Amino acid sequence: MDWFRRFMAGRYGVDQLYVALIILSMVFLMLSSITGWPYFSVVALLLFAYAYFRVLSRSIYKRSQENLMFLKLLDPASRWSRQTVRRIKDLKKYKYFRCTGCGRSLRVPRGKGKVRITCPICGTASVKKT
Numbered sequence: 001m002d003w004f005r006r007f008m009a010g011r012y013g014v015d016q017l018y019v020a021l022i023i024l025s026m027v028f029l030m031l032s033s034i035t036g037w038p039y040f041s042v043v044a045l046l047l048f049a050y051a052y053f054r055v056l057s058r059s060i061y062k063r064s065q066e067n068l069m070f071l072k073l074l075d076p077a078s079r080w081s082r083q084t085v086r087r088i089k090d091l092k093k094y095k096y097f098r099c100t101g102c103g104r105s106l107r108v109p110r111g112k113g114k115v116r117i118t119c120p121i122c123g124t125a126s127v128k129k130t
């Protein structure tokens, strides 16, 4: 393992973008075997090559900038999925409403009858049945 550590010294290594590229390349590989379309495996190979080019790259700053950009791009999707998971967990205890003033989503405990909800952001009040 010592040769490997020496080989990897000063190289960028693995990050989130690497994992995403490998998963994507697996997806393309599967698509290629399902559809029999050879171009999918070419795309898979390119993604795989790019992933390893990044791992072995010595331009650590450039690679970490790429990863940062990738994470920024991914942020709305991951926020949406986190929110959705939380809402499903909360389904029995809370009800969600959208504020008529600013469009923010508001969480209210369930089973309290008709309540007046005041948005903490814009102050718009509305009466809703919980």
Ligand SMILES: [Zn+2]
Pocket (backbone or CB within 6 Å): 099, 100, 101, 102, 103, 104, 119, 120, 121, 122, 123, 124
């Ligand atoms: Zn509001």
